[in-house]
Amino acid sequence: MKPAIEALIDALGEQAVVHGAQVAQRATSYWDASPTQALAVVKPRATDEVSTALEICHRYDQPVVTQGGLTGCVQGAVASSEEVIISLERMNAIESIDPIGGSVTVQAGVTLQALQESAREHDCLFALDLGARGSCTIGGNVATNAGGISVMRYGMMRSQVLGLEAVLADGTVMSSMDEVLKNNAGYDLKHLMIGTEGTLGIVTRAVLRLHPLPRSCNTALAALTSFEAVTQLLTEMQRNLAGTLSAYEVMWNSYYQAATEPGGHPPLLDREYPFYVLLQAEGADHERDAALFERLLEGALETGMIIDAVIPKSEAERRALWDVRENFEAMLAGRTTFLYDVSLPIREMDSYAEAVRQRIVARWPTARCIQFGHIADGNLHLFIQPGSEDADHLASDEAVYSPLLEVGGSVSAEHGIGVEKKAWLARSRSDTELKLMRSLKRAWDPKNLLNPGRVFSL
Incomplete structure (x- = not known):
């Protein structure tokens, strides 16, 4: 057993x-269900134990992955056999909720869904929402x-954070646990995290x-x-729903076909339309809001x-x-599926999506290029399924990213860089x-021990 692991056991149990x-x-x-590779998995119960663990790893020059x-x-959280994992799974307490001030204090291991449900019990809304809500954590x-x-x-997670506590590479605790929306007292260090x-x-x-519950x-x-028509409907709904439009999800036919194939979901509309939009508005008056929402949809149907x-x-429907x-x-x-998460100007999205599809099919004639996304915020997701033994990830990357960069897009809209997108x-x-x-990395982590090799290499 390595001395670092012995020291961790002695200190934490x-x-x-x-x-x-x-x-x-x-x-x-x-x-990926394959077995984890790591020297050890450390499961602290509080910030002071995270601090102790990082101080020990810093002392022994032991790389860690969170x-x-x-x-x-x-693959940003996938460890190698020479790294120590620090898992926040036991730090899952919702410490306090302030409905009047509109804030909640949580530990990093709280799942998104647990926070949403707890906020709802106090007639509040935690606005971040994503499909992985049951598993993903606030940290x-x-x-x-x-x-x-x-x-x-409501904006990205950055817009939901009032205050933050974090432990630096040497075990130092940086606490900026503000509960106020406005604090211009010097550098706002939480945003560097x-x-x-x-x-x-x-x-x-x-x-x-937190926000008032709709x-x-x-x-x-x-x-x-x-x-x-997708962009026209978006404009009309944003203009006429007075800021209550909260979701506008677009599915290309490729996605809807795949989602409703045998073994998938029952098709709720005919499967042959070019585009499908799932939209949702949340407001303050049930009857009035429903009447306006349906009237706008009826108008869009009448105009074609x-x-x-x-x-x-019903809620089930x-x-x-x-x-x-x-x-x-x-x-x-x-x-075999390659997942992508990109962003680009909405005006370029249709031509970009078609350019990627053509590149993929030219390389793999039987491939599926499945496209969908949030769209209103410029975010497009793609599932590339080559359907071939020649499932070359680099070739797929080239097909997706090269036309993206030509229109000023980003290779990561919301999933980060990790290891997969470093190149x-x-x-x-x-x-x-x-x-x-x-x-910044060299200043805050001079030994390069925190998630080394993720995002970029030193």
């Missing part, structure tokens, strides 16, 4: 340090600056914004014939902007609509930006 053959009993990630809910898509959401389905109305994927410190606690929720799935639509009449968009495991099962980071950020990133 056997129950807090999983090592030896037990490590392999953990799955690598949500996406893990939350393991739902990340870029991971902060570390990756998570986005999801409500960004167009948000979105840095655990490379500058480990987030342990956070103070987050009184109405109106949802519809609509079919459209063109991307121009949309050609078919379904409005759920509403959930069935969202299941089509959020639960896509069936279309991935048994197929493309320099195409999305300038030399000056990369030099500043490395300067």
